[in-house]
């Protein structure tokens with residue numbers, strides 16, 4: 001039985017490699033997966049008074065919340081005493097990891113969910129950002145260059161020890177509220193009195209409570225609106241590849257929960273997943289360990305990426 005499984009896996013890998021050598025694309029880069037603050041911003045009144053979050057005894061002013069070298073720890077009981085690199089960073093070049101990825105590690109759609117990822121995987125990605133084979137010039141490249149190997153190790157081990165929970169709810173829709181990308185942390189927010197619009201071919205991730213999310217509260221998650229039919233189509237692609245790619249589960253494990261050093265995809269921010277699939281296809285993420293993914297994505301269309309991301313995000317992490 002085991003022999004049979006291994007032989008059939010080997011055969012599918014061989015036919016996959018033969019298939020992917022024939023197709024070459026320059027790569028798809030869906031603009032909606034790479035948030036940039038909109039030029040036109042609605043006027044939003046903001047009080048400078050301290051804020052409180054449900055279930056937290058802490059209070060922080062907006063200014064303290066946006067201090068990226070000392071971000072809020074809303075629920076100290078849950079995180080204990082994170083390593084200094086996570087809490088404070090090493091200013092001025094490396095901001096605190098916990099400011100963008102949150103103290104929970106689950107982050108925002110425009111950053112990344114790194115909670116419970118294998119420490120070796122996180123260390124490898126920091127090395128890829130540092131050498132520049134993986135590009136995020138506005139943030140992670142500079143941060144990875146500024147952080148010592150020791151701090152990379154302690155941050156990676158810390159985030160690897162976090163337990164991810166369901167953080168994004170996936171909802172299939174035709175119509176949704178109009179939104180814009182805010183200058184505040186490049187987060188997409190509902191446009192006040194903006195009415196509705198068609199989803200089209202994209203994923204829109206919005207915070208369930210914008211005040212709590214922009215306050216870096218790790219208890220207030222996101223809803224990802226996806227086109228109708230995406231989740232079922234993604235499930236079919238992820239399990240068999242339907243002639244376009246190879247089963248994601250072979251490497252990312254059952255339920256896409258991760259396998260060995262291969263990261264989990266279950267429950268990640270779906271716009272992050274599309275961003276990475278695009279980055280592998282266009283060569284923006286091209287570490288030696290990304291060579292496998294370059295093959296995997298070579299025949300995928302934007303719609304395939306949307307479907308795979310919607311499906312993976314809908315799974316329990």
Ligand code: HEC
Pocket residue numbers: 085086094095096097098099100101110111112113114117122123125126135136139140143147152155156263275
């Ligand atoms: C200013 C915001 C910011 C800070 C501070 C920050 N990150 Fe990031 N991080 C990001 C963004 C944005 C991405 C997504 C990059 C992309 O889309 O490729 C990211 C991605 C990552 C990834 C890749 C995740 C994956 O699944 O492959 C790792 C690992 C990471 N960050 C670790 C860290 C560590 C460790 C620190 C602290 C030393 C840190 N980050 C600080 C914004 C930040």
Ligand code: HEC
Pocket residue numbers: 124237238245246247248249250251252262263265273276277285287289290292293296308
């Ligand atoms: C042959 C093994 C293999 C297969 C099959 C595979 N992956 Fe991967 N995947 C990897 C490896 C290894 C990495 C880590 C790459 C790196 O280190 O840069 C990865 C990384 C990723 C990432 C980035 C995760 C992050 O946190 O940044 C995404 C997204 C992803 N894969 C999606 C998929 C999808 C969707 C499929 C199925 C269509 C798939 N993969 C199939 C091996 C595989």
